[in-house]
Amino acid sequence: VLGFLEAVRWLDSPDEKRLFSERATVLGNAIIDSSFGWNPDRKAFSRTRYNWVSRTDSPSMPWFVLKLWERAGRPARLLNLLKGIADERIEKWRPTTGTDSGCYGYMIISFVQLHNETKDGRYLEFARRLGDFAAENLVHKSGLVVGSSSFRYYDCMYNIQRLVQAFIAIDYPEHPEVEKLMRDPLF
Numbered sequence: 001v002l003g004f005l006e007a008v009r010w011l012d013s014p015d016e017k018r019l020f021s022e023r024a025t026v027l028g029n030a031i032i033d034s035s036f037g038w039n040p041d042r043k044a045f046s047r048t049r050y051n052w053v054s055r056t057d058s059p060s061m062p063w064f065v066l067k068l069w070e071r072a073g074r075p076a077r078l079l080n081l082l083k084g085i086a087d088e089r090i091e092k093w094r095p096t097t098g099t100d101s102g103c104y105g106y107m108i109i110s111f112v113q114l115h116n117e118t119k120d121g122r123y124l125e126f127a128r129r130l131g132d133f134a135a136e137n138l139v140h141k142s143g144l145v146v147g148s149s150s151f152r153y154y155d156c157m158y159n160i161q162r163l164v165q166a167f168i169a170i171d172y173p174e175h176p177e178v179e180k181l182m183r184d185p186l187f
Contacts, residue, residue, distance in 0.1 A: 002064070062107055101158050108169065112173045145164055
């Protein structure tokens with residue numbers, strides 16, 4: 001989905017732009033609706049279908065929804081979903097050492113960017129809590145960030161660079177270079 005939305009930026013043909021945008025919309029809606037379940041009567045999402053709090057890949061979900069919201073023109077429906085995910089994450093998060101560094105990086109960056117968008121200090125405070133926990137468990141005594149608390153070595157497949165970027169974002173959330181970093185087109 002994010003790849004299709006990214007492609008819209010560099011395609012020249014209006015027909016191709018529309019095609020890629022439509023594909024991204026269809027796929028994005030399918031992912032979100034199947035994961036969260038849009039309830040048209042309540043005009044809200046139900047999280048009964050997707051237990052994202054306990055899933056091992058859950059830390060990347062706020063980042064995915066944030067990027068989808070950003071690239072889909074910032075629709076209110078997705079921002080409300082994102083705030084709901086973030087609020088639930090803050091309320092129900094329990095530290096776990098089984099999460100890899102990239103997942104923490106994506107989640108921290110998501111909360112910093114959500115703070116910047118909404119000016120809600122709870123999101124930045126939670127990003128700092130996550131950062132403290134990640135630093136405690138994912139920074140080796142040598143100072144290098146490791147991929148996982150289970151495997152105390154550097155491995156590029158864990159997206160360690162995202163956690164390092166997240167540590168910077170926590171301290172400088174509104175710095176122009178950090179804002180640029182958080183809008184990184186990686187998907």
